[in-house]
Amino acid sequence: MIHATMISLPAAPQHAPRKGARLLIARNFVFLSVGQVVVFSIGFITGIYSRRVLGVVAIGEVAWTMSVLSYFTLVTNPGLDTIAQRDVARDPSRGTEYVSKMLSLRMLLAIVSFLLVGLFALLRLRGPEISVLLVLQGISLLLEPLNLSWLLLARERMGAQALRNVAFQLLQLPALLLLVRGPADIVRYVLYPYPISVAGAIAIFWYTQSHELFDWRRLRITLEGTWLLIREAIPIGLSQAAILLYFNSSAIFLGFLQGNAAVGFYSTATRLWTYAIFPFSTLSQAYFPSLARASGSLADQQRTSSEFARLFLWFGLPVSAVCWALGRHIVLLFFGSQFAESGPLFEWLSLNVAMVSFTWGITYPLNAWGHQKMSLWITALGAVVNVGLNFVVIPRFGAPGAVATTLVTEGVILLAGLVVRRKICPLPWAALSWKPLATAAGTAVLVRCIVVAAPSYWWTGLLVGGAVCAAGLSFSERRALAALKEKIWMRYWRGPAPTGNE
Numbered sequence: 076m077i078h079a080t081m082i083s084l085p086a087a088p089q090h091a092p093r094k095g096a097r098l099l100i101a102r103n104f105v106f107l108s109v110g111q112v113v114v115f116s117i118g119f120i121t122g123i124y125s126r127r128v129l130g131v132v133a134i135g136e137v138a139w140t141m142s143v144l145s146y147f148t149l150v151t152n153p154g155l156d157t158i159a160q161r162d163v164a165r166d167p168s169r170g171t172e173y174v175s176k177m178l179s180l181r182m183l184l185a186i187v188s189f190l191l192v193g194l195f196a197l198l199r200l201r202g203p204e205i206s207v208l209l210v211l212q213g214i215s216l217l218l219e220p221l222n223l224s225w226l227l228l229a230r231e232r233m234g235a236q237a238l239r240n241v242a243f244q245l246l247q248l249p250a251l252l253l254l255v256r257g258p259a260d261i262v263r264y265v266l267y268p269y270p271i272s273v274a275g276a277i278a279i280f281w282y283t284q285s286h287e288l289f290d291w292r293r294l295r296i297t298l299e300g301t302w303l304l305i306r307e308a309i310p311i312g313l314s315q316a317a318i319l320l321y322f323n324s325s326a327i328f329l330g331f332l333q334g335n336a337a338v339g340f341y342s343t344a345t346r347l348w349t350y351a352i353f354p355f356s357t358l359s360q361a362y363f364p365s366l367a368r369a370s371g372s373l374a375d376q377q378r379t380s381s382e383f384a385r386l387f388l389w390f391g392l393p394v395s396a397v398c399w400a401l402g403r404h405i406v407l408l409f410f411g412s413q414f415a416e417s418g419p420l421f422e423w424l425s426l427n428v429a430m431v432s433f434t435w436g437i438t439y440p441l442n443a444w445g446h447q448k449m450s451l452w453i454t455a456l457g458a459v460v461n462v463g464l465n466f467v468v469i470p471r472f473g474a475p476g477a478v479a480t481t482l483v484t485e486g487v488i489l490l491a492g493l494v495v496r497r498k499i500c501p502l503p504w505a506a507l508s509w510k511p512l513a514t515a516a517g518t519a520v521l522v523r524c525i526v527v528a529a530p531s532y533w534w535t536g537l538l539v540g541g542a543v544c545a546a547g548l549s550f551s552e553r554r555a556l557a558a559l560k561e562k563i564w565m566r567y568w569r570g571p572a573p574t575g576n577e
Contacts, residue, residue, distance in 0.1 A: 153312025391432020514547030
């Protein structure tokens with residue numbers, strides 16, 4: 076049943092897909108994916124270099140302060156981007172109005188957030204050096220209001236967003252290599268991205284003006300009407316806080332109880348985990364406008380969210396299977412023997428990729444449909460479970476216990492999401508998931524057997540696993556792939572039909 080408070084689409088048919096919607100999603104996904112692959116590759120290189128140069132302890136210090144800072148970022152942006160992106164996607168004429176509101180409100184919140192960081196740093200809970208790093212990283216909060224990426228995504232200018240991300244990473248790489256040479260350069264490691272961030276914000280502002288996404292002459296500093304924006308965003312912000320609790324609280328617990336080295340090992344495993352799910356954010360950004368536009372029709376919601384969930388499963392489950400089978404070899408290859416303890420942590424944490432592919436596909440559309448409060452209750456439940464388990468498990472088991480609490484928490488969120496979606500746009504989850512699940516399970520067993528039998532040739536398991544997953548996708552989704560191929564052929568080679576919806 077759809078809630079009565081859901082905002083209906085102001086224009087466009089409610090029972091037929093928008094013309095070219097799938098191809099627009101595909102095009103945006105390609106732009107974002109290419110950009111994400113480049114960003115991923117450069118980020119992976121910088122991650123390898125920084126860990127080999129700075130070492131486990133320094134990486135642990137930076138990771139701990141970033142985990143703490145992530146909670147202060149919620150003051151700067153408590154879900155405001157999502158609401159603004161959703162509303163402008165529905166009505167592009169409101170772009171200037173929302174840019175005025177967002178700049179005014181977020182500048183005020185950024186100042187408040189930075190002051191709170193300074194007050195927290197004065198407590199010196201983990202010593203003066205950590206406090207200094209926290210304040211230096213807190214400068215990034217003051218730059219957040221300048222980021223207009225939400226407007227690009229709302230107007231489906233994914234190519235510009237991808238280009239901006241690629242340029243940012245390309246400029247960071249030589250700066251990192253020149254400025255950071257050892258653990259003594261940890262302050263430079265924190266500060267060097269800031270000038271590049273400012274340049275990127277200026278470039279995006281120029282792009283939005285040249286393409287008339289909003290009118291800078293009509294911009295004004297105002298808080299008028301921002302209370303409604305805050306009220307709608309608060310459930311999303313609280314959901315984000317809950318998500319941070321069960322993703323970042325483990326690192327914070329480890330820092331207090333086990334020291335910086337434990338945080339360094341655990342954060343390296345979680346960093347690889349974030350690389351494993353990098354297509355998730357790209358796919359979500361590409362689908363968000365279509366999910367938002369589908370909010371007025373149950374049939375459109377089921378069609379769009381079904382495609383969304385199925386793609387998530389085919390991305391996440393095979394990646395989870397391969398990483399679980401040979402994760403420790405990947406860690407040794409990239410980060411060296413000093414991070415060997417991160418290998419087993421990453422293998423078991425990769426199981427969370429599989430569960431996140433379910434939970435993200437189930438819960439992400441809720442925000443696009445106006446069900447922020449439902450999303451909040453789900454993530455709040457996960458946060459309570461995770462923090463409670465951390466108090467009990469981490470003091471006794473350390474980093475392996477942190478991985479275990481993460482997996483249990485994600486399982487709880489998955490079950491809660493399934494319960495909620497039984498009433499809000501229900502889908503046949505078993506039918507959607509059994510093919511990618513069976514393919515991933517078979518791949519995991521096969522690759523693990525190869526790695527155990529011939530550890531020195533673990534890379535053959537990677538190749539075999541990739542081939543098995545590709546074959547499973549081709550066989551299981553051959554009709555969908557054939558239909559997509561036909562659409563691309565009709566669109567780009569033979570030309571679109573003169574009438575009708577695509």
